[in-house]
Amino acid sequence: MWGLAETGNMPVELSKNFRVLRTWIHNALGIKVCVLQQVDSTEKKLFVYPPRPEFEGVPFCGGLLCSLNWQNIKSLVQTFPELKPTTIPPSWPSFGFGDRLGLATPGHIQALYGAKVFPVLAQQSMRENARTGRTFADVLSDALVGVLQTGWSKGYGADADHLKDIEEARNAARLGYSFFTCDPSDLLVPVERLA
Numbered sequence: 001m002w003g004l005a006e007t008g009n010m011p012v013e014l015s016k017n018f019r020v021l022r023t024w025i026h027n028a029l030g031i032k033v034c035v036l037q038q039v040d041s042t043e044k045k046l047f048v049y050p051p052r053p054e055f056e057g058v059p060f061c062g063g064l065l066c067s068l069n070w071q072n073i074k075s076l077v078q079t080f081p082e083l084k085p086t087t088i089p090p091s092w093p094s095f096g097f098g099d100r101l102g103l104a105t106p107g108h109i110q111a112l113y114g115a116k117v118f119p120v121l122a123q124q125s126m127r128e129n130a131r132t133g134r135t136f137a138d139v140l141s142d143a144l145v146g147v148l149q150t151g152w153s154k155g156y157g158a159d160a161d162h163l164k165d166i167e168e169a170r171n172a173a174r175l176g177y178s179f180f181t182c183d184p185s186d187l188l189v190p191v192e193r194l195a
Contacts, residue, residue: 018045021106023151031079035149036065044145046072054078073141076148077176083144085158085178088118096120096159100132102139105146118157120179121146125162136160136172 018036021044026032032049048055049063054075057066066072066146075082086123097108107123112119124145127134140158145157159179160172169180 070137086155087178092118093117095122098123103140103150105143106150109150111154119159120159122158
């Protein structure tokens with residue numbers, strides 16, 4: 001299990017060039033991580049304390065300052081398996097947020113507090129990915145960073161939407177998606193041909 005530590009309980013004094021985005025999480029092994037944002041930028045980084053060899057980063061304030069690339073996201077999920085997308089709990093309604101640009105997850109999570117709704121935070125179609133220049137890995141990474149940034153611990157889903165072939169589904173499954181929406185539109189017969 002993992003727990004939250006508010007910013008007042010930081011294990012190290014961070015540089016004045018960065019701010020912690022709300023919370024740290026920690027596990028039973030004493031590994032602590034948080035999302036940092038540069039004060040003069042919108043760029044976010046992952047801070048891992050103490051340094052861990054499975055993360056790619058540069059030494060910083062006694063820990064590692066890491067890019068939010070797919071390798072570090074995979075290491076984050078291996079270190080904190082509770083951050084993985086899950087399936088919908090029985091008898092819970094769900095809502096797919098479809099954050100098209102990967103920036104709105106913290107706001108979506110804030111809107112959820114007090115509601116008994118299971119969030120599908122990573123939800124995008126192949127068509128939308130092509131139009132926005134994103135991949136399923138990008139969509140899942142952005143959702144996971146939003147979960148970490150806000151301290152959301154009630155689970156979330158990841159829907160690979162409008163899949164048209166088995167390889168797209170396999171790719172999404174390898175990444176950790178928990179829902180798959182198939183799009184059979186290429187196989188449908190036009191109504192005019194049915195008569």
